[in-house]
Amino acid sequence: MRSYAQLALAGFRRYSNYRQAMFAGLAANVMFGLLRTAVMIAVVGAAPVAGYDVPAAVAYVWLGQGLLAFVQLWGDARLAGRIRTGDVVVDLYRPWHLQAALFAEDVGRAGFSLFVRLVPPVLVGALLFPFQWPEVAAWPLFAVSALLALVVSFGLRFLVNATAFWLLDSRGVESFHVVATSAFCGLGVPLSFFPDWAQDVLWATPFPAIIQAPIDVYLSHDPQWTALGHQLFWAVVLSVAGHLVLQRAVRKVVVQGG
Amino acid sequence: MGDRIYPKLVAARLRGQMSYRVSFALECLGQAFAQAIELVVILVVFSRVDALGGFSASEVVLLYAFAGTAFGIADLVAGQLNELPDYIRTGKFDVLLLRPLGTLPQVMASDVRLRRAGRVAAGIITMAFALTHNDIAWSPWTVLLVVVTPLAGAVIFSAVWIVACAVSFWLVEAQELANAVTHGSNSFTSYPITVYSGWLRRFMAFVVPGAFVAYYPGLALLGRADPLGGPAFLGWIAPLVALAAACVAGLVWRFAVRHYRGTGS
Numbered sequence: 001m002r003s004y005a006q007l008a009l010a011g012f013r014r015y016s017n018y019r020q021a022m023f024a025g026l027a028a029n030v031m032f033g034l035l036r037t038a039v040m041i042a043v044v045g046a047a048p049v050a051g052y053d054v055p056a057a058v059a060y061v062w063l064g065q066g067l068l069a070f071v072q073l074w075g076d077a078r079l080a081g082r083i084r085t086g087d088v089v090v091d092l093y094r095p096w097h098l099q100a101a102l103f104a105e106d107v108g109r110a111g112f113s114l115f116v117r118l119v120p121p122v123l124v125g126a127l128l129f130p131f132q133w134p135e136v137a138a139w140p141l142f143a144v145s146a147l148l149a150l151v152v153s154f155g156l157r158f159l160v161n162a163t164a165f166w167l168l169d170s171r172g173v174e175s176f177h178v179v180a181t182s183a184f185c186g187l188g189v190p191l192s193f194f195p196d197w198a199q200d201v202l203w204a205t206p207f208p209a210i211i212q213a214p215i216d217v218y219l220s221h222d223p224q225w226t227a228l229g230h231q232l233f234w235a236v237v238l239s240v241a242g243h244l245v246l247q248r249a250v251r252k253v254v255v256q257g258g
Numbered sequence: 259m260g261d262r263i264y265p266k267l268v269a270a271r272l273r274g275q276m277s278y279r280v281s282f283a284l285e286c287l288g289q290a291f292a293q294a295i296e297l298v299v300i301l302v303v304f305s306r307v308d309a310l311g312g313f314s315a316s317e318v319v320l321l322y323a324f325a326g327t328a329f330g331i332a333d334l335v336a337g338q339l340n341e342l343p344d345y346i347r348t349g350k351f352d353v354l355l356l357r358p359l360g361t362l363p364q365v366m367a368s369d370v371r372l373r374r375a376g377r378v379a380a381g382i383i384t385m386a387f388a389l390t391h392n393d394i395a396w397s398p399w400t401v402l403l404v405v406v407t408p409l410a411g412a413v414i415f416s417a418v419w420i421v422a423c424a425v426s427f428w429l430v431e432a433q434e435l436a437n438a439v440t441h442g443s444n445s446f447t448s449y450p451i452t453v454y455s456g457w458l459r460r461f462m463a464f465v466v467p468g469a470f471v472a473y474y475p476g477l478a479l480l481g482r483a484d485p486l487g488g489p490a491f492l493g494w495i496a497p498l499v500a501l502a503a504a505c506v507a508g509l510v511w512r513f514a515v516r517h518y519r520g521t522g523s
Contacts (some may be wrong), residue, residue, distance in 0.1 A: 018431060020429055020430075020431035020432060021432070021433070021434065022432040023440075024429070024432035024433065024435040025434040026435040027434070027435055027438055028434040028435060028437055028442075030440035031438040031439075031442045032438065032442060032445070034458055035446055035454070035458070035462075036445075036446055038453050038454045038455065038458065039303075039310075039453055040450055042311050042453045043303055043306070043307055044356050046307075049306045049307065050306065067473065089479065094423065110374060167280075167281075169278050169281045171281055171285060171286070172281040172283070172284025172285050173284065174281075175284065175285050175288035175289070176284060176287075176288050176291075177290075178288075178293045179288050179292045182292075182295060183291070183295045183298065188295060188296070188298070188299040189302050189303060193302050193303065193305070193306055194302055194305075195305065195421075237407060240395075240431045
């Protein structure tokens with residue numbers, strides 16, 4: 001267990017080295033936040049839509065802008081790259097559970113981006129526009145929800161990367177994953193704006209757990225426990241699936257001697 | 259000599275990409291879907307409201323289609339510039355400087371990704387839909403406008419891309435900053451500029467000449483007066499704006515390359 005904590009710390013340190021990149025990313029988040037806020041205010045400015053008035057819509061936009069870096073919404077292909085080059089053999093030899101080790105590192109990364117990518121955009125949004133703060137009771141629930149969002153996002157990313165064990169070039173799957181996640185997670189427009197049937201379909205997938213669920217918990221929309229239950233369900237399902245897939249993949253790996 | 263080399267380079271790249279067929283097809287589709295997401299957002303929003311910034315659903319879809327097609331073409335032509343930080347960090351850029359060809363076209367032809375054509379295809383299909391669902395007074399002039407607008411828009415986006423990526427010569431890790439400007443101007447131009455206000459509108463519409471990608475040509479095509487009071491000729495000067503943007507981008511690139519000192523490793 002201690003070694004996993006060390007890995008998390010290493011993940012935190014690793015990302016804190018790329019300060020220039022972090023600030024550039026933050027600037028990008030803020031830029032898109034400004035553009036999206038303008039559109040959302042144009043939508044809900046005259047009358048509230050589906051439970052969103054202006055302060056709620058502004059909070060929705062900026063939380064989304066912050067969370068997308070926290071959960072690494074645009075995916076990562078590091079494991080897939082190591083599978084393609086064969087370096088993954090070294091990772092599999094080490095005395096750890098590869099999935100758990102990568103997750104520990106991801107927690108470290110997320111921990112760093114909490115300070116640089118999640119909190120600052122939310123503060124920018126709160127300073128520039130009318131902003132809805134959550135009820136006091138919603139804070140701890142939001143923390144749990146954000147963590148579950150990270151677990152679900154990691155679970156999906158791990159599975160996508162693991163397809164490289166079979167496909168070698170997993171970039172096609174990867175680009176589909178990014179498109180599906182960004183379309184169905186509730187980043188572009190709140191999922192409650194969709195027609196009812198589409199909402200039912202979307203909430204049957206894991207994607208809303210990544211962005212919309214934490215925002216719903218924050219805004220105390222709907223029964224918060226439904227959102228949290230949805231997240232917990234997918235966190236467990238995806239983690240178990242990742243474990244099983246890794247077990248099968250390991251049997252496939254061929255080490256080329258030389 | 260340069261004119262013969264680029265077609266050969268690009269053709270070799272394209273053949274290489276076609277060799278992983280499944281991956282290529284998936285990526286092509288993925289790009290088309292990526293372009294369609296924003297359309298879904300627009301349609302979902304319009305299922306809840308009747309107008310956005312004074313524009314109807316079919317009008318906004320027209321602007322979105324112009325912007326998306328132009329951005330798709332620019333991505334195809336200039337998207338390789340995203341690799342520039344890698345070129346600089348690894349010293350590959352030094353190699354480009356040694357060759358008797360321009361550095362900018364070399365980077366742009368370095369890896370033309372045909373899968374990005376998926377985005378262009380999605381844009382053109384949406385454009386065909388939007389053109390048939392709006393009330394347009396067809397004449398040779400408006401036909402010309404429809405053809406020229408995405409091309410001029412692509413030149414404007416490419417110019418933005420070049421300037422944004424030239425920043426890498428100073429800040430090697432700031433790729434996301436460039437993305438903010440390029441993808442940001444795509445999402446800005448997909449909506450009528452009346453949605454935005456203040457310095458954000460002034461900057462994105464006129465400094466980055468985003469208003470000439472879709473908004474002003476769209477107004478001219480729809481025969482609408484500018485709600486912001488701009489004169490009607492603004493809808494017809496996108497090619498001139500594109501030319502000016504390209505000149506500025508060329509100058510910025512030259513200045514940036516002269517400043518280039520390598521990473522010393």
